[in-house]
Amino acid sequence: MSRARLVPAALAVAVVAAGCGAAQETPSGSNTDAGITIFNTEPENPLVPGNTTEVGGSRVLDAMFTGLVEYRAEDAQPVNAMAESIETTDSKVFTVKIKPGWTFHDGTPVTAKSFVDAWNWTAYGPNATQGASFFSQIEGFDEVHPDDPDGADGPQQAPTPAVKEMSGLKVDNDNQFTITLSEPFSVFPVTIGYEVFAPLPEAFFKDQKAFEAAPIGNGPFKFASRAVGTDIKLTRYDDYKGDDKPKFKDLTLKVYQSRESAYADLVANNLDFMEELPPNALAGKKYETDLGDRVVQRETLNMQTIAFPFYLPPYDNVELRRAISMAINREEITQRIFEGTRKPADGWVHPLMKGYKPGQCGDYCTFNEAKAKEAFAKSGYTGEIILLSNTDGGHQEWAEAVANSIKNTLGVEARFVPSTSFGEFRQKVNAHEMTGMYRAGWIADYPSIENWLTPLYRTGASSNDGLYSNPAFDAKLAEANRAPSEEKAIELYLEAERIMAPDVPTIPLWTQYTIAGKSDRLKVANLDPFRTLDLESVEVA
Amino acid sequence: MGRYVLRRLLQMVPVFLGTTFLIYVMVWAVPGDPFEGKCGERDCPESYVSAMRERFNLDDPLLVQYAKYLGNLLRGDFGLTSSGLQVSDRIAATFPVTLKLALVALVVEAVIGITAGVVSGLRNRGFLDSLVLVSTLFLISIPVFVTGYVVQLVFGLQLGLISPTVTSPTIGNLVVPGFVLASLSMAYVARLSRASISENRRADYVRTALAKGLPPRRVVGVHLLRNSLIPVITFLGTDLGAFLGGAIVTEGIFNVPGVGGLVFRSILTKDGAMVTGVVTVLVLVYLLMTLLVDLLYAVLDPRIRYD
Numbered sequence: 001m002s003r004a005r006l007v008p009a010a011l012a013v014a015v016v017a018a019g020c021g022a023a024q025e026t027p028s029g030s031n032t033d034a035g036i037t038i039f040n041t042e043p044e045n046p047l048v049p050g051n052t053t054e055v056g057g058s059r060v061l062d063a064m065f066t067g068l069v070e071y072r073a074e075d076a077q078p079v080n081a082m083a084e085s086i087e088t089t090d091s092k093v094f095t096v097k098i099k100p101g102w103t104f105h106d107g108t109p110v111t112a113k114s115f116v117d118a119w120n121w122t123a124y125g126p127n128a129t130q131g132a133s134f135f136s137q138i139e140g141f142d143e144v145h146p147d148d149p150d151g152a153d154g155p156q157q158a159p160t161p162a163v164k165e166m167s168g169l170k171v172d173n174d175n176q177f178t179i180t181l182s183e184p185f186s187v188f189p190v191t192i193g194y195e196v197f198a199p200l201p202e203a204f205f206k207d208q209k210a211f212e213a214a215p216i217g218n219g220p221f222k223f224a225s226r227a228v229g230t231d232i233k234l235t236r237y238d239d240y241k242g243d244d245k246p247k248f249k250d251l252t253l254k255v256y257q258s259r260e261s262a263y264a265d266l267v268a269n270n271l272d273f274m275e276e277l278p279p280n281a282l283a284g285k286k287y288e289t290d291l292g293d294r295v296v297q298r299e300t301l302n303m304q305t306i307a308f309p310f311y312l313p314p315y316d317n318v319e320l321r322r323a324i325s326m327a328i329n330r331e332e333i334t335q336r337i338f339e340g341t342r343k344p345a346d347g348w349v350h351p352l353m354k355g356y357k358p359g360q361c362g363d364y365c366t367f368n369e370a371k372a373k374e375a376f377a378k379s380g381y382t383g384e385i386i387l388l389s390n391t392d393g394g395h396q397e398w399a400e401a402v403a404n405s406i407k408n409t410l411g412v413e414a415r416f417v418p419s420t421s422f423g424e425f426r427q428k429v430n431a432h433e434m435t436g437m438y439r440a441g442w443i444a445d446y447p448s449i450e451n452w453l454t455p456l457y458r459t460g461a462s463s464n465d466g467l468y469s470n471p472a473f474d475a476k477l478a479e480a481n482r483a484p485s486e487e488k489a490i491e492l493y494l495e496a497e498r499i500m501a502p503d504v505p506t507i508p509l510w511t512q513y514t515i516a517g518k519s520d521r522l523k524v525a526n527l528d529p530f531r532t533l534d535l536e537s538v539e540v541a
Numbered sequence: 542m543g544r545y546v547l548r549r550l551l552q553m554v555p556v557f558l559g560t561t562f563l564i565y566v567m568v569w570a571v572p573g574d575p576f577e578g579k580c581g582e583r584d585c586p587e588s589y590v591s592a593m594r595e596r597f598n599l600d601d602p603l604l605v606q607y608a609k610y611l612g613n614l615l616r617g618d619f620g621l622t623s624s625g626l627q628v629s630d631r632i633a634a635t636f637p638v639t640l641k642l643a644l645v646a647l648v649v650e651a652v653i654g655i656t657a658g659v660v661s662g663l664r665n666r667g668f669l670d671s672l673v674l675v676s677t678l679f680l681i682s683i684p685v686f687v688t689g690y691v692v693q694l695v696f697g698l699q700l701g702l703i704s705p706t707v708t709s710p711t712i713g714n715l716v717v718p719g720f721v722l723a724s725l726s727m728a729y730v731a732r733l734s735r736a737s738i739s740e741n742r743r744a745d746y747v748r749t750a751l752a753k754g755l756p757p758r759r760v761v762g763v764h765l766l767r768n769s770l771i772p773v774i775t776f777l778g779t780d781l782g783a784f785l786g787g788a789i790v791t792e793g794i795f796n797v798p799g800v801g802g803l804v805f806r807s808i809l810t811k812d813g814a815m816v817t818g819v820v821t822v823l824v825l826v827y828l829l830m831t832l833l834v835d836l837l838y839a840v841l842d843p844r845i846r847y848d
Contacts (some may be wrong), residue, residue: 044579044810046625051581128592130580148587158588212625228626229635230798257802258793264693265796373656415665422812426576430584 035250050122064217131196139168317469318381345508388435639799645719658734778834
């Protein structure tokens with residue numbers, strides 16, 4: 001593109017747009033050659049899509065890779081990106097056609113093999129990736145990823161798998177591959193927009209170390225340079241074939257030592273975008289005076305709940321769970337503690353999901369003093385109620401308010417017991433060592449109703465830490481998974497949610513509005529439902 | 542002198558072993574699985590956890606783990622972090638930045654602190670003396686993070702005189718954080734040198750020097766100052782060590798990519814290899830700084846001999 005740099009910016013855009021043959025609208029008055037700087041934290045893992053599940057690395061890889069499907073920023077719905085089509089007749093075998101002509105940043109073509117190889121590598125046990133479990137639905141996963149006989153902490157090693165490739169993945173030709181699942185799963189195509197499903201180029205398999213130092217993707221941005229601990233620089237990939245072409249040139253992801261220092265830079269217009277403002281900016285709505293019309297706000301895909309340890313009496317008592325849920329004044333707490341940046345939840349499915357139905361939790365999620373007392377009397381419990389949470393994520397205030405709300409409504413001793421770190425807290429949750437009900441949160445991995453139910457409430461599911469179990473609910477989920485179409489599946493998932501509701505397996509509290517900020521250089525910058533900057537929307541003045 | 546230095550260097554060995562062992566134990570043997578919560582709200586796959594346990598020798602008994610770590614360390618291998626980065630590279634990248642910051646702070650501290658101390662020490666109970674006493678009291682009573690945020694807010698955001706954070710760690714950009722970092726110690730240095738000056742002012746050798754007819758400038762500058770600076774040098778020396786390790790708050794506020802921030806973030810993300818590596822280096826720096834300070838004594842006061 002050295003030629004383009006010589007001609008004026010507007011002309012350069014015209015050349016690029018014409019070259020790609022797309023009828024792309026040129027944003028009027030935008031600086032398409034500008035560079036922007038956004039907030040980031042230091043990636044905790046090597047920069048490989050299958051091995052990155054935390055935000056610092058995801059922000060980098062998200063911009064660099066385009067998967068089969070991507071989630072629309074407006075409503076989180078999956079749309080085909082690299083996939084031409086994903087077809088199935090039985091929700092078990094999926095035929096994926098990919099768009100021809102795409103290339104990685106090193107010029108090599110993206111083929112069906114790029115996906116199959118990448119998925120096999122991520123799922124292969126000895127590669128020890130963080131994202132391996134996302135492939136567990138594919139046939140043959142058990143063979144490439146055998147369980148450790150005595151758990152991860154035990155002295156024995158997991159047996160080395162005999163095969164390196166999942167039997168459920170078959171390359172048909174350069175532009176087509178087939179996925180066979182071990183069980184029918186109707187929403188599978190929705191799940192594969194997550195970044196661990198990204199394709200990997202040949203170069204990765206030849207020299208992994210070199211790839212980690214300078215990743216090669218197929219997305220709208222390519223890697224330029226990295227100064228560990230300071231920043232990662234990306235630049236627009238001009239041969240990008242996707243529809244989400246960026247309207248600016250360089251993207252710098254700057255590592256900040258603290259959110260507070262980043263916020264100071266944002267206020268001073270030294271930083272262009274920050275997704276989540278620090279607590280000192282949110283307190284008393286200070287950001288409104290600091291940023292004015294530079295505040296960016298939207299409802300995002302996370303929900304706060306209180307989970308019950310079903311292995312610990314009295315929390316296995318259904319009447320008690322109902323009483324507690326009805327004793328929490330969600331409306332008042334969201335207004336008083338969060339100043340309206342949270343919205344009371346009325347079910348277990350997030351309102352932004354396709355097919356969401358309001359009021360699925362019914363009376364059980366509505367504050368009602370009389371009914372709460374009545375249920376409490378029926379439960380026969382009179383002892384103390386304990387609420388546990390970690391406090392390192394700003395959870396103390398609301399947890400205390402919830403405990404007070406329960407205490408005042410039911411006239412029972414209710415106490416908040418803090419735990420200092422998220423890690424320590426998670427460890428106790430996983431080991432089933434909770435001494436009371438506890439905070440749980442969920443951020444969707446992929447935008448489907450299914451993701452709000454199966455992993456959390458199905459018997460034995462990966463994140464069903466409270467050990468809730470309801471055979472009727474499990475059966476309905478299985479039925480929904482086998483459903484021939486997405487619409488039918490949604491209907492059945494909603495039925496499952498209604499079956500679960502009277503059990504109150506967890507207490508839905510509220511969903512969240514994320515408050516972000518932009519510099520006055522950015523004309524447009526939107527958040528997507530996953531709490532990150534929608535890069536496609538950014539326009540620089 | 543040579544024997545003294547050798548003896549001191551040998552003494553460092555047990556200190557080094559003891560401190561690194563304590564750090565190692567504190568980082569890796571604390572209750573709580575270091576890989577818990579690393580994959581977000583969902584659990585890390587077992588294969589990931591066991592691979593990491595293997596990499597950091599967590600399945601061995603503690604003493605064996607430490608011995609292995611020490612063995613690598615003696616060969617100059619600080620190990621890898623969980624993100625696959627060389628710990629030694631990260632130390633090499635961040636240490637010069639913090640060293641620059643610490644030196645800026647040290648210069649600020651020494652120049653302002655000693656000047657204020659000398660001025661007020663020479664004018665006992667005058668206006669300047671009271672001014673120094675009150676202003677140092679003020680500085681001592683404010684924690685560094687308050688000074689930092691106030692400076693950032695007033696000069697960076699409201700007046701717009703400085704950039705609220707450090708964009709690139711050059712000496713010029715580090716002056717403001719250096720000032721903040723030095724503010725507390727500056728007050729101590731001023732008070733320390735004031736006390737020492739006003740005490741030595743009445744000493745026999747000062748009177749003799751004055752009686753010989755030496756100009757007051759020389760009496761103060763050479764005779765008085767040289768003797769009075771001994772306790773101040775001790776303080777400055779150990780303070781440089783403290784700056785190197787304890788700049789966490791200042792580096793956090795002004796976004797300086799130095800050692801402090803590295804340690805802090807590594808603790809938060811439970812990157813044990815990084816924490817032990819950096820703190821081990823800091824222990825060495827501390828040991829060397831105290832040795833340097835002790836040797837400086839002999840330069841300042843020839844009566845002090847190390848044999």
